[in-house]
Amino acid sequence: PGAKVDQYESIDLAYQALGFDVPKVKLFPGDTKLTHFIEGQTIGEALAKATPEQARLLIAKAQKGFVADALFANYDVAGLGMDNLLVDGGGQIWRIDNGGSFRFRAQGGDKTFGAEVTELKTMRDAKINPSAAKLFGSITDKEIQKQIAAILKKREKLLAALPAELR
Numbered sequence: 001p002g003a004k005v006d007q008y009e010s011i012d013l014a015y016q017a018l019g020f021d022v023p024k025v026k027l028f029p030g031d032t033k034l035t036h037f038i039e040g041q042t043i044g045e046a047l048a049k050a051t052p053e054q055a056r057l058l059i060a061k062a063q064k065g066f067v068a069d070a071l072f073a074n075y076d077v078a079g080l081g082m083d084n085l086l087v088d089g090g091g092q093i094w095r096i097d098n099g100g101s102f103r104f105r106a107q108g109g110d111k112t113f114g115a116e117v118t119e120l121k122t123m124r125d126a127k128i129n130p131s132a133a134k135l136f137g138s139i140t141d142k143e144i145q146k147q148i149a150a151i152l153k154k155r156e157k158l159l160a161a162l163p164a165e166l167r
Helices: 003-017 043-049 052-063 066-071 130-136 141-153 155-161
Strands: 025-028 032-035 040-042 085-088 093-095
Touching (some): 003 155, 040 043, 043 052, 052 093, 052 130, 066 141, 141 155
Antiparallel strands (some): 025 032, 040 085, 085 093
16 A cells, blocks of 8 residues: 555554544555545534534534644644534544644645644644634643643553554
8 A cells, every 4th residue: 555545544543542533444555545434514514503512512522632633743633624523413523534644734745744743832823723723722731731641641552553654
């Protein structure tokens, strides 16, 4: 398989290692990815129909994966149209389009992926990333620290899910 296909598998496995929901996937030659269909609506659709309290709860659920999204450089996690996160019938958040993580941009071009997790700031800044900031702009430093601690507890499982060049 090509590097992009390997990345698609790696990112989904990394999210799964940390306990986040991503659809089951099967990879095929030719940079082709087939995913299990999840019934639901995009987070943008769900937020548009939600009461203020429902919207607050949906955003809080999406925020639970913020540090993982930032760590994986998945700054397109929300999607330009708030369509890269899916809310199923039970209110569970699914990360359904993670192609813009690690070394590749959402449309497949190369990007810088390194030791500094600048996305912890940029994904909360509406001037830099308006879509992500709608979900993550209100996350607190305390919540970020809590998520970092949780990821550190799963460090070995996460590293085992990644190819050597991404560890």
